[in-house]
Amino acid sequence: MKHIALYAATLVLLVLAQSHVSMAVTCAPTQLAPCASAISSSSSPSRLCCTKLQQQKPCLCKYIKNPSLRNYVTSPNAKKVARICRVAVPKC
Helix, strand or coil: CHHHHHHHHHHHHHHHHHHHHCCCCCCCHHHHHHHHHHHHCCCCCCHHHHHHHHHCHHHHHHHHHCCCCHHHHHCHHHHHHHHHCCCCCCCC
């Protein structure tokens, strides 16, 4: 019985590890659309905004290096949204 439980636990871990690998981030600034109102005003970010910001975290340097996107990531309101969502704005 112990062998079956160990086998099942190993199988679950392998499935979880593979699903984590297959969830690569696609850098798409449009994914941050739920944050637009919070960035353009002083309103609080929504839960969806924070989720999307967390998902796009690996892409923030790419956005900062893009002159047409830089202000949307480095503006005071954008930094405030990132701070509320507990996402560090990287120094690239």
